[in-house]
Amino acid sequence: MRILITSASHDRSAALANHLAQHHEVRLTERTHVETEHEFALSGLGHDNSTNLLTRGIDAIIHAVEPLPEEDISSQLDAATRCTYNLLMAAAEEGVRQVILLSTLDLMADYPAGYRVDETWRPLPQTQPPTLTKHMAEQVSREFAREGSLDVRVLRLGEASDATVADAVVDALAQPASLAAQHRSKEEGARDPWPITHVGERPQ
């Protein structure tokens, strides 16, 4: 499988690349240049043809939606919304099978401690990153899933080790949403195009 991972400058993306490269072809991308031993493509995730070229031939995208160092809020919002839109639009046009969006369990941090919060609960973003930006990236990706142009799986990451996150990503890659849906009964619903999975412990 050919996998594109965004936010290459972030430690989690680097760790995922190292893990996935054992069994897959991995390409990293970032909005600034990053030194890495993996294939790397500099991309501003704009709406020009370069984003199509970035995603061409890719089977799955792991979209990490992480800020650059010292990035201001306006730029972070731009990356989480516009750049996510451009990436997913290009992915849909290029026939990418699956997108895994790495979100955050911080979206559920405001629920009282002791509540058994699961994926069916409403997210509670703050007005600042990271929860606002992750939430907006979720909202943008949801519309692609709603229209059926992409399978998008959201992993909301809590307090979890790199190994746990990597295992969750591998599981998600192994079960594209549409494939998982094929095994559901009609009573449960024909298709779940935007599955969300909570990974690790919820911050409180």
Place this chain on the structure above:
Amino acid sequence: MNVLILGGAGMLGPYVARELAPNHNLRITDIRPPEEDLPGEFFLLDASDLDGVVAAAAGMDAIVNLSVLRRDRKTAWDVSTRGCYNMMQAAVTHGIDRVINTGPHYTVAGRHITEMLDFGIVPDIPPQPGTNLYALTKAMGLEICRVFTEHHDISVQHYLFYNFKDPAAIQPGEHYAPYVISWENSAEVFTLGLDIDLDALPSRNEVFYVFADMPHGKFSNEKTKRILGFKPRKDVENLWK
């Protein structure tokens, strides 16, 4: 009331400015100069300029956001999404508790998801804009506003429009959307939004469809009439009569 109008030099802005000017002090901004004289003060401002929007809101009691860019993949996000963040940050900074935001009807009810199939569509359905650039960028702006109202004492009224008409220019048999209003009638809702007691709103984030009474029943303006006291004019009926 001191009112900041963002994007006030566009198509709707002059109508809103003329409607509000007799009873309010207006500070109008836009990324381009107005094509006609507008009441109040005017200066150039890009709604995507956070510092500029925050500065423009100083001393204001309310913000009206009319800014819009529909097609350009960069500026649509700059204006319709980040512009809303900037507006809400400005409201927080200056303690402004009344904001009126605007957008197209499919900010909530995406064209291919809802409009083609359903009738009696109300503005309180969960937003489902789809990936249409204009709809999605405005929907993300609405969502940012909603998040701010969850954390701050700010009320945001979202007025959604679809198809504007000049009654004098209506031609027999011309095409129209199932959701039409005259420019003058649309401006009147902003007076209602500035006058309403914010405690009379059901929540701090409310969406309203603003259009004339139409016989088709595709969308509903009942909420706008019931809560804001909006009175649709009968000035676009030549479209279907």
